[in-house]
Amino acid sequence: MEKEDAFETTHIARIEAEELQPMLNEEMILQETLCQEVARVTTEAKQQLNSLHTQGAKEEDEEEVSDGYASEGLDDGTDPSSSLEKSNSPPLDAPAKISSRLKP
Known part of the structure; x- marks a missing residue:
């Protein structure tokens, strides 16, 4: 009987x-x-x-360039390095801008 039950269950x-x-x-x-x-x-x-990071880095670089012109008093878009009164010291916020670009 047990064999029959096992067979039926299987x-x-x-x-x-x-x-x-x-x-x-x-x-x-x-x-x-x-x-x-x-x-x-x-x-x-x-x-x-990745595309957004790349685009953001490009926009940030463009902003830095335009900020650099404005901070040197050259709003006409000329290169601040051509200014005779150009300071040789980097902007005070340069390390923060660089470190922000290094973050993933």
Whole structure:
């Protein structure tokens, strides 16, 4: 009797496994698709972030140049290095600007 019960239980388990296999396969496919989509979105987000950092650094450099002209009193856009009264010391906020560009 125990052998018959074990056989019947095993048989039922096999039938249920066969019925569940297509759903399992579908879940595995969905999981793989989801992983690929997450990887794609993550890569895209990293590229956009790098682009924004690059763009921000360029804009900051342009601001520094325009700030340098204004601080030297040369609002006409000429190079402050051509000024006879140009100071040889860097601006007081230069270390802060440099360190801000180094941060990721």
